Amino acid sequence: MIPGKSRTLSPDQSAALLATLKARFEKNKKRHPDLEWDPIQAILEKNPEKLWSLNEMENTGGEPDVIGQDEKTGEYLFCDCAAESPKGRRSACYDREAWESRKEARPENNAVDLALDMGIEILTEEQYRALQQLGEFDLKTSSWVQTPAAIRKLGGALYMDRRYNTVFLYHNGASSYYAARGFRGLLRV
Template sequence: MNQEELITALEDRFIKNKNRHEQLTWQEIKEKLIAQPDKIAILFKMEASGGEPDILGNDFIFVDCSPETPIGRRSICYDRLALDSRKKNKPANDAITMAKDMGIELLTETEYATLQSYGEFDTKTSSWIKTPDDIRNLGGALFCDCRYGRVFTYHNGADSYYSARGFRGKLIL
């Protein structure tokens, strides 16, 4: 996929899901994108890993809007400390490092709930979310999903990983 194809895919998604950003126009978004080629490179990474980024709300923030947690970011533990602490059966990577390498941030619990207000996401998967330091310092990490029409926030050891758990990210333009 080249830059023109990515911008076309983003525009198509933007138009198809106008309810996610009712007060913005594609022209506004495109102008901001063209002025920030580094952001386009990040959106390439979000798209390539299955994130289906789209503007959420009216604050020029791209969020992974794939129906399930992005397939290219699953089977990972929470952070590098958790990954390094595993003695066997280590996953290939961790959410915090992957997000940083991509140039995005994990969603917070509030941002995840906001995403869910635009539809049901993660009905078969789950996504790590930014975990408060007091929880992480005790070895835990938080993740969310949507089941039975409701958003749930759970905890797990930060070193755990499952094939259906990954992470969603955001990019502020």
């Protein structure tokens, strides 16, 4: 978390974001056919820090929407549902270690720290594949996904995209970054 950064929205910001989220929720019922908006909004109104995280997702181009409910915890799951990897989170290497290893041409951000600062999780491979069942995402871009420690220890990181109507998992050096690669986040509410 960036010191001194407020993690609350003004009443007007909250109302505007809730209206945006509700409209997106209603427009995309296929992502959450068995869920209703009112209970979700009630929980969001009681959790201003979660609402702040959703605002960060929105402001970076993620277009967050509800993609389900955790069967064990009952938490609602919000995920970045923008057609392409969120524009405000692209050109980032994988994590701080990778960022620090670059002596020249360091990117502005790294995905792991940015997600942490936003209060969200980077999608796992399984979550990314589940998201792709709800639509077609990353047809022109790609998204970093959580990388197993054994791969990361060797300097690698994983990313995914959708091409040829197939979801692919790839590897790259964790310090690499590209204008078309960002990350998608998950928020539990």
